[in-house]
């Protein structure tokens with residue numbers, strides 16, 4: 001995408017884009033890991049042909065083609081989003097695609113938003129490395145957790161795999177995308193919401209390079225992953241800052257960590273992915289401390305898309321990072337009604353002030369980005385709510401757990417709560433009467 005922003009490291013950035021090492025060290029895999037790779041391209045083009053017209057109309061309505069002005073003007077993107085209603089079709093990418101572009105129907109994408117897409121015009125004065133294959137990035141809705149699938153040139157990569165409940169669902173999603181082999185698996189850090197489902201993935205798919213740090217945790221979740229690796233004969237590949245890898249026409253560089261500290265989140269593997277002139281930053285749960293390390297690496301440049309660190313927590317997305325990378329878009333992966341209050345208001349405010357358009361899995365389901373090397377397309381419009389999560393206080397303050405799906409409320413210790421899907425779980429400090437007023441019924445089992 002064209003760069004409209006001041007870049008601190010323009011020289012390093014262009015140098016990186018043209019470094020031959022990426023392609024040279026990782027020769028193209030002619031076998032590919034996605035079956036019928038060619039079909040992806042055809043289908044994708046067909047989808048694009050269908051939707052670009054609409055999207056262009058939407059773009060013009062929202063004034064995005066004069067991006068410089070709309071950003072410079074300072075940032076409140078809400079009204080612009082509203083000026084983009086009903087353009088394109090959130091389902092286009094899924095329903096008109098042949099089988100490979102179909103996401104799992106259990107994982108609706110583009111959830112509650114007005115369907116539509118945004119299109120960034122190509123251009124700018126930066127030279128763009130030759131790109132012939134499309135890149136797709138699927139930010140899977142795994143509730144409170146992270147899971148991102150990247151597909152390019154018939155090769156597949158997975159960053160994290162949600163919590164323990166998500167393994168099989170992710171497996172099914174990958175199968176529907178015709179993924180057979182994962183060229184790369186990245187376990188950003190050993191927290192359950194990132195590696196919980198990874199044992200299933202490692203067991204079910206052939207994985208070529210598994211990037212993970214040496215940090216293990218004394219948890220069953222972590223042991224499951226380590227044991228599965230042993231059983232499958234997999235070795236872990238330790239992240240080395242500055243190391244580059246290729247995924248089809250895309251290329252990624254390890255930004256952090258350079259060493260391990262006591263805090264798992266700040267040991268997250270952070271990567272910068274480039275595809276033509278587009279760049280996407282993934283930081284796992286890295287917080288301010290590790291963000292500073294990424295900035296000091298000298299590798300980081302301005303980016304188009306920022307996968308918001310730590311589910312939109314205020315401990316990440318520091319001012320320093322945001323101002324250095326000035327993303328056009330942020331994607332937040334978090335669970336609806338999560339008990340951490342993600343995304344935090346501070347983060348949402350910072351994004352809004354910088355004119356960053358936000359996509360979020362708790363509101364929009366799985367989110368799919370398509371890059372042709374210069375333009376970025378989305379399967380849905382950015383979120384227009386700017387809602388922060390509702391922080392749930394200490395456990396003593398929680399009186400009941402509501403199920404937002406069945407509209408029942410339970411005592412926290414009710415056995416039904418354990419079986420409740422995380423996305424439907426809403427802890428509350430409201431009284432019984434207040435909940436009944438809100439349309440909730442008391443559970444028949446625990447009789448609250």
Ligand SMILES: [Zn+2]
Pocket residue numbers: 145146191193194285310311
């Ligand atoms: Zn996390």
Ligand SMILES: [Zn+2]
Pocket residue numbers: 189191264265285
């Ligand atoms: Zn974490």
